[in-house]
Amino acid sequence: MPxxxxxxxxxxxxxxxxxxxxxxxxxxxxxxxxxxxxxxxxLEIFExxxxxxxxxxxxxxxxxxxLKKGLSTAPSRFTLYGKNESFDVKVDTERVYTxxxxxxxxxxxxxxxxxxxxxxxxVKFTLLQDQLENLHIMHGIVIPxxxxxxxxxxxxxAGVFPYTRRNYYSQSQTGADGVQEQIKLAAVFQGSEDAxxxxxxxxxxxxxVSPLKHEKINSEVLIESAKNNIPIYIEVDALAGGTTPAPxxxxxxxxxxxxxxxxxxxxxxxxxxxxxxxxxxxxxxMTTGGFAGAAPESNLIHCATAQLAxxxxxxxxxxxxxxxxIPDEQAGYERALQLLSxxxxxxxxxxxxxxxxxxxxxxxxxQCVIDNEIMGAVYRMLEEVVVDDETLSLNLLKExxxxxxxxxxYFKETAxxxxxNNWVPKLTNRNVWNSWKAEGSKSMREAANDAARKxxxxxxxxxxxxxxxxxxxxxxxxxxxxxxxxxxxxx
Amino acid sequence: xxxxxxxxxxxxxxxxxxxxxKEILEETGVMxxxxxxxxxxxxxxxxxxxxxxxxxxxxxxxxxxxxxxxxEFKLYNREKDSYLSIGKNLGYSxxxxxxxxxxxxxxxxxxxxTKKDVENFVKIADTLxxxxxxxxxxxxxxxxxxxxxxxxxxxxxxxxxxxxYFSPENVDETKVLISMLKVISGENYLGNAPIATCxxxxxSPLTWSEGTIKAVVEVAKSGIPLSILPExxxxxxxxxxxxxxxxxxxxxxxxxxxxxxxxxxxxxxxxxxxWTTFEMNKGSALIGTPECCLLSIAGxxxxxxxxxxxxxxxxxxxxxxxxxxxxxxxMFNTIATLQAGTxxxxxxxxxxxxxxxxxxxxxxxxxxxxxxxxxxxGINVSNDSIAKNVIQEVGQHKDYMxxxxxxxxxxxxxxxxYKVSNRNIFDAWDKSxxxxxxxxxxxxxxxxxxxxxxxxxxxEKQEKLKEIISDxxxxxxx
Numbered sequence: 012m013p014x015x016x017x018x019x020x021x022x023x024x025x026x027x028x029x030x031x032x033x034x035x036x037x038x039x040x041x042x043x044x045x046x047x048x049x050x051x052x053x054l055e056i057f058e059x060x061x062x063x064x065x066x067x068x069x070x071x072x073x074x075x076x077x078l079k080k081g082l083s084t085a086p087s088r089f090t091l092y093g094k095n096e097s098f099d100v101k102v103d104t105e106r107v108y109t110x111x112x113x114x115x116x117x118x119x120x121x122x123x124x125x126x127x128x129x130x131x132x133x134v135k136f137t138l139l140q141d142q143l144e145n146l147h148i149m150h151g152i153v154i155p156x157x158x159x160x161x162x163x164x165x166x167x168x169a170g171v172f173p174y175t176r177r178n179y180y181s182q183s184q185t186g187a188d189g190v191q192e193q194i195k196l197a198a199v200f201q202g203s204e205d206a207x208x209x210x211x212x213x214x215x216x217x218x219x220v221s222p223l224k225h226e227k228i229n230s231e232v233l234i235e236s237a238k239n240n241i242p243i244y245i246e247v248d249a250l251a252g253g254t255t256p257a258p259x260x261x262x263x264x265x266x267x268x269x270x271x272x273x274x275x276x277x278x279x280x281x282x283x284x285x286x287x288x289x290x291x292x293x294x295x296x297m298t299t300g301g302f303a304g305a306a307p308e309s310n311l312i313h314c315a316t317a318q319l320a321x322x323x324x325x326x327x328x329x330x331x332x333x334x335x336x337i338p339d340e341q342a343g344y345e346r347a348l349q350l351l352s353x354x355x356x357x358x359x360x361x362x363x364x365x366x367x368x369x370x371x372x373x374x375x376x377x378q379c380v381i382d383n384e385i386m387g388a389v390y391r392m393l394e395e396v397v398v399d400d401e402t403l404s405l406n407l408l409k410e411x412x413x414x415x416x417x418x419x420x421y422f423k424e425t426a427x428x429x430x431x432n433n434w435v436p437k438l439t440n441r442n443v444w445n446s447w448k449a450e451g452s453k454s455m456r457e458a459a460n461d462a463a464r465k466x467x468x469x470x471x472x473x474x475x476x477x478x479x480x481x482x483x484x485x486x487x488x489x490x491x492x493x494x495x496x497x498x499x500x501x502x
Numbered sequence: 503x504x505x506x507x508x509x510x511x512x513x514x515x516x517x518x519x520x521x522x523x524k525e526i527l528e529e530t531g532v533m534x535x536x537x538x539x540x541x542x543x544x545x546x547x548x549x550x551x552x553x554x555x556x557x558x559x560x561x562x563x564x565x566x567x568x569x570x571x572x573x574e575f576k577l578y579n580r581e582k583d584s585y586l587s588i589g590k591n592l593g594y595s596x597x598x599x600x601x602x603x604x605x606x607x608x609x610x611x612x613x614x615x616t617k618k619d620v621e622n623f624v625k626i627a628d629t630l631x632x633x634x635x636x637x638x639x640x641x642x643x644x645x646x647x648x649x650x651x652x653x654x655x656x657x658x659x660x661x662x663x664x665x666x667y668f669s670p671e672n673v674d675e676t677k678v679l680i681s682m683l684k685v686i687s688g689e690n691y692l693g694n695a696p697i698a699t700c701x702x703x704x705x706s707p708l709t710w711s712e713g714t715i716k717a718v719v720e721v722a723k724s725g726i727p728l729s730i731l732p733e734x735x736x737x738x739x740x741x742x743x744x745x746x747x748x749x750x751x752x753x754x755x756x757x758x759x760x761x762x763x764x765x766x767x768x769x770x771x772x773x774x775x776x777w778t779t780f781e782m783n784k785g786s787a788l789i790g791t792p793e794c795c796l797l798s799i800a801g802x803x804x805x806x807x808x809x810x811x812x813x814x815x816x817x818x819x820x821x822x823x824x825x826x827x828x829x830x831x832x833m834f835n836t837i838a839t840l841q842a843g844t845x846x847x848x849x850x851x852x853x854x855x856x857x858x859x860x861x862x863x864x865x866x867x868x869x870x871x872x873x874x875x876x877x878x879x880g881i882n883v884s885n886d887s888i889a890k891n892v893i894q895e896v897g898q899h900k901d902y903m904x905x906x907x908x909x910x911x912x913x914x915x916x917x918x919x920y921k922v923s924n925r926n927i928f929d930a931w932d933k934s935x936x937x938x939x940x941x942x943x944x945x946x947x948x949x950x951x952x953x954x955x956x957x958x959x960x961x962e963k964q965e966k967l968k969e970i971i972s973d974x975x976x977x978x979x980x
Contacts, residue, residue, distance in 0.1 A: 031583045038585065055886040061915035075584060
């Protein structure tokens with residue numbers, strides 16, 4: 012498995028002074044305005060560590076000392092475990108990995124239909140994406156419409172976890188009970204809940220609300236995950252111009268304060284909890300009033316946020332989906348721009364890297380395969396141009412130049428170098444017109460459709476035993492049922 | 503609940519002091535020994551007498567200037583990635599400065615301080631979490647006397663990243679210090695993110711020397727915060743009564759605030775105080791007395807009345823050694839100044855009425871202020887800390903030593919951390935060499951000096967600072 016994880020971080024969109032000013036403004040916001048936390052235990056934990064807490068307004072103010080205390084135990088490197096060692100992802104603040112698409116409501120299927128997502132799609136998407144060599148972390152790419160929505164995270168767990176060899180980026184929709192039940196589901200494969208806590212093969216995400224609000228369920232998930240040593244993506248989804256200031260700098264300050272407050276909480280609960288500094292923010296499109304994840308401004312937010320996370324020595328995850336509706340020219344340029352800039356900026360876990368269209372509402376099988384192709388090219392761009400005696404090739408150059416009509420094609424050095432270094436495309440067509448036509452004049456989308464069908468025909472078995480797969484599904488269904496009943500009792 | 507602010511003046515009493523101060527400013531005025539600065543006062547609306555060098559300031563001008571002084575501002579660290587919000591949060595602490603002697607623990611004689619002593623003092627201050635602002639500790643006596651403070655700033659900038667402060671004697675020195683700060687900060691206008699504060703004092707009663715008042719102008723232009731620190735001595739350079747001393751000091755303070763605001767409206771100014779009472783029998787000026795504590799509390803109230811951040815000397819003792827008097831005087835005025843709501847207290851490390859300084863004293867003073875901070879936080883009463891569940895869970899006739907709540911709160915601020923106090927039971931103390939707090943502090947100081955590597959300035963900046971100092975000295979053929 013080629014977990015390439017090349018190093019990014021060469022692209023900087025903030026200068027040192029800008030970074031420091033955002034940091035200073037963040038300190039000011041955290042210590043003077045504070046973050047609204049709607050979960051009482053979160054307020055009490057902060058109070059126990061001497062933070063200024065207003066229980067009536069549910070506001071926690073975090074001073075620089077407490078921020079430093081929290082950050083001092085947040086690890087800069089850790090492992091996100093796969094089902095076997097070759098799929099372990101060694102996260103740090105330099106290497107670039109990718110995460111699958113997330114939580115679309117509709118699919119664009121291989122027959123070209125746009126329809127609500129089903130559980131069957133979730134499994135197929137997972138099987139397809141598990142074969143993509145440039146994808147490192149699996150995620151539930153769709154929310155199946157054939158199950159009741161409340162507590163569906165258990166069902167999604169059963170539709171993803173058994174079908175991938177990769178670490179699973181999960182999500183608890185209902186709070187602490189979701190985390191506890193997902194630990195039980197993972198334990199079916201891992202042997203015991205303690206084994207899950209020791210080497211968790213899944214992680215959780217907490218999405219903080221802008222501006223500066225931690226909702227009850229998210230804090231619950233955060234605290235429960237930290238207690239159980241489950242890695243946490245601490246995420247902010249700001250809409251610049253809507254939920255945060257329109258200028259990107261102001262949006263960065265809000266996101267930074269909101270995320271850092273979450274990271275400090277996780278570290279106070281359990282020092283050393285693996286935390287990923289994550290953003291899915293975008294600008295607001297002023298004509299639609301909606302999310303515009305693939306806008307150049309959104310890419311700028313994501314590149315700048317990489318610098319911010321790294322300023323605190325924290326692994327960073329950025330990335331959003333495409334705004335295009337189908338795998339077309341818009342999709343191609345949006346994805347290339349996004350992946351390249353994020354990777355160059357040192358996004359350590361580029362999220363929503365496959366298949367996500369229509370502002371994260373639609374998942375496309377074809378686009379998954381195309382995104383894998385684009386990511387291959389992007390990885391090649393992360394490599395440095397190596398200059399040494401061998402690559403300067405002076406002897407060879409002198410030898411060939413001395414001939415009347417020399418070329419480099421037949422030298423073994425050429426073949427060896429090309430094989431070792433050049434990226435080999437899979438879908439990209441580099442034929443001349445006539446040969447392309449002879450092979451059926453296929454567009455990129457058609458080539459992707461063929462490739463996706465081929466992968467799905469050849470790979471239809473879960474990554475774990477059938478028995479365990481079924482056991483997880485049965486448990487998930489009963490957990491799901493219980494969650495629904497519990498929510499009805501509360502109402 | 504946090505402990506409430508302590509006050510010694512009623513609202514009525516403050517109004518009276520304010521009213522009389524403004525009448526004195528308008529009727530008697532202050533003496534300004536610089537024609538150039540008198541002119542600035544005149545342009546700002548003061549009535550001036552060039553022959554007698556007297557500046558009288560109408561109440562309206564004073565009020566306008568108080569209004570344009572910011573009620574809070576940021577004091578940045580050297581790296582400009584951290585700041586202290588002065589005027590907002592209660593009480594920061596800073597080291598002392600400008601002592602000329604040092605006295606080491608177990609050494610019989612005090613000796614003149616050197617540049618190396620400044621380096622060690624600053625290094626130690628950089629490691630102490632409850633020391634927020636750093637000054638030189640000593641005026642080094644092994645360098646050219648006119649550039650002693652410049653050498654100090656060089657050493658400070660290289661050995662701490664914390665906000666620094668200093669108090670120059672005259673305008674020439676001030677200009678050089680400002681040019682050094684520009685090198686350290688890397689910015690031409692220091693007001694964008696001030697990494698230093700400059701403290702300047704009048705000559706009581708009611709007089710500004712030429713060098714100092716010109717320095718006030720220079721600092722106001724530079725944008726760095728200005729701390730105006732009158733140093734009246736009761737019965738000598740101010741009335742013997744405390745109310746009279748307060749009023750006289752307030753007049754001096756306001757006169758400089760007016761100048762700073764005329765020169766550069768919005769200049770950050772700190773209302774600073776250094777109170778001294780006089781022992782008529784011995785002919786000595788004292789800073790560790792209960793009367794000084796009362797004046798400090800009143801001074802903090804006046805600053806709050808004007809909505810200007812306050813700064814006061816603390817950690818004060820007139821004891822010439824490490825003894826009980828040293829401990830009780832320091833604790834007394836550190837509590838008084840911090841509980842008064844003073845925004846910055848300084849002089850950790852000094853003793854013997856500020857003439858002597860030592861590393862051991864700095865570490866002990868840090869312990870004092872750490873305990874005072876904890877004390878002022880009060881008792882935190884929440885559902886979690888009141889621990890109903892825990893008490894019920896543990897029940898009777900057991901202990902709390904291994905309960906998760908105990909472990910959790912051990913990591914929190916519920917009980918303050920200490921570094922050097924003796925907390926052994928007698929036998930353990932007896933067997934481990936009967937160490938005093940001063941001896942413990944001395945060992946810690948040696949360890950820090952040996953092990954600690956502060957984050958230094960770039961080589962390029964270091965060279966540039968040396969160049970500025972040698973240029974200055976070359977003017978005196980030094």
